[in-house]
Amino acid sequence: MHRLRWVEKFLVWLTAGSLLLPLTACGVFWFLARDKASAQSSIDIYPAKVQELDIPRDEAQMGQLEEACCESDRVLYFAKPPMTGEDVEELQRGLQQLGVYHGPISGTFDRRTMEAVIAFQRQEGLTSDGVVGPVTWQALADDFPVPVVEGSGQVPEGEKEIVIDVARRQLIVYIDGKEYQRYPVAVGLGKTPTPIGEFRIVQKSMNWGGGFGTRWLGLNVPWGIYGIHGTNKPWSIGTQASAGCVRMFNRHVEQLYRITPEGTLVRIVGRPSDPVTRLLKPGNTGQDVVTLQLALAEKGYDVGLADARYGEQTASAVKQLQEDYGLYPDGLGWPDVYLLLGVR
Template sequence: MKRAVGAVLVAAFLALPGQGAAGAPTAPASPCGCEPVRVLQVATPPVRGSDVAGLQQRLVKLGFYDGPISGVYDRETAGAVARLQEFLGLTRSGVVDNRTWETLAFYEAKPAVKSPPPEGKISILVDIDAQTLIVYTDGEPYKLYPVAVGKASSPTPMGEWVITEKIAGWHGATGVRWMRLSNPWGSYGIHGTNNPGSIGQMVSAGCVRMFNHDVIELYDWIEIGTQVTLKGRGPYGPVRPLIDQGAVGQDVVFLQWRLRELGFDPGRADGVCGEATQSALAAWQRYRGLPVTGKADRNVLYLLGLW
């Protein structure tokens, strides 16, 4: 019965557009800067890494492996993969190729408790420090999800974004769903994962990762244009000595938030020093009796507490 269920799932998967029975499909290009998914197989020297350890943990959870979580792709791990492939109706190769990664991700994408869709206007807040995504409906918290966020060398961009693109389907490291954010200096989004063990950690290339069953639920709720705020304690990071018209970056977001705190509305904190931000800055300069330039040089940034 267990094997039959796996075969039925794979048959449904193969019926999806772009899938075929002959050969493993080529992994679609990732829409962001996430690390590509590796093919795992027995080799000399052995294939090692956190992705191998994560796979071993998943195999243990599914009941196909009872060996050590060594992070080494050895023959014992390959044997467990072959048993998993047979269960899923795939060719028993012991090699974790793109089709195996993809089919495993869809098999695991089963919600524990499915929530009804929110009835009001949806917005999203990601608490970067708490690795938590909060769905709001009409300004009230509706549901919380654990997430993974950017590591220190590739931080998740703070700011007030909107969803500009939605893509369903498998894209390797981004899992089974992708929702692009309107960040102007990089390709960032909310997406699924090929490594469920990473959720709750600061390990990504800057994107917000979710469990695949969670991201499927969220994907179905939100629309293009949904507001997404990403906030954390910082640190602020480097601030350029002059923020002028057209400047783009994380420091512009901090300037926009600071102006709003002081009562001068720069509009949405979108990381772009546009007309609204310059007008708010000029109004603050006028209030402080400073030369009204609409530009933030070192002196202005110092007075704002950003330098």
């Protein structure tokens, strides 16, 4: 009888222990990752915004948006092995420009980086845990001086057009062909370049926060989701920093948002990155299509907009070129067409 009571006690303790142990572990994990959790929650608001704005809604497309723009922030902290990446580089640059980090821009979240983050958090009155989430990113951005651009008054009537010069990292607004405003921007990194071509603003939205800043102007680039938007990393403006989108200071993008309606033409000028190697035909899209369209336009053939879509007008321009040179006019992008156009 006594032995049975002892066994009973043992089973009760065993059950309680097996319940308490995972709960404790979860609590500890939650405590350590609370900044990370808050960052996650800020990312979670995107699908809601997306739904509201009627842009791609499903998870795959949302992933595409984040992948295209890469503006959703990873939570950064000191870990073993250390975290590395362009976001760490951006963090180091931001801390360096604010004078709290004096190490190299290595892209590795090392001890010096963590100490700089803690110093900055202390200075700003934030939780000094060395973990960089949206609150810390925003505090970094808020401390960054934004160059003043004139032109916040009445916007003149007239046809608006935006030209983004990728090489100079500038965005220029034209109204009826006359320059109206000029802003510095950040463009895509070498491995994730900003798409070159002639696109239109097809959606406008505001206050997504985080890496997208305060305004979003979506472009109709056919192979991904790209846009012009604000940022929480203002020190990156003037550099190659994004995953293809065009970043602006929040104050500037707010001004641009006010100036340009949906449908505004956006010419992104620069050197298209993709070589033309495949046989292009109607229905194809891509940066190589832009290369072909720009080369046709340079030779005087009417392709309409160099919008990265191999449509009827592009096919018709190719046919005209083929006829002019005595080739069979089938409207397809054959090697002979590329040779005559000098596209590579």
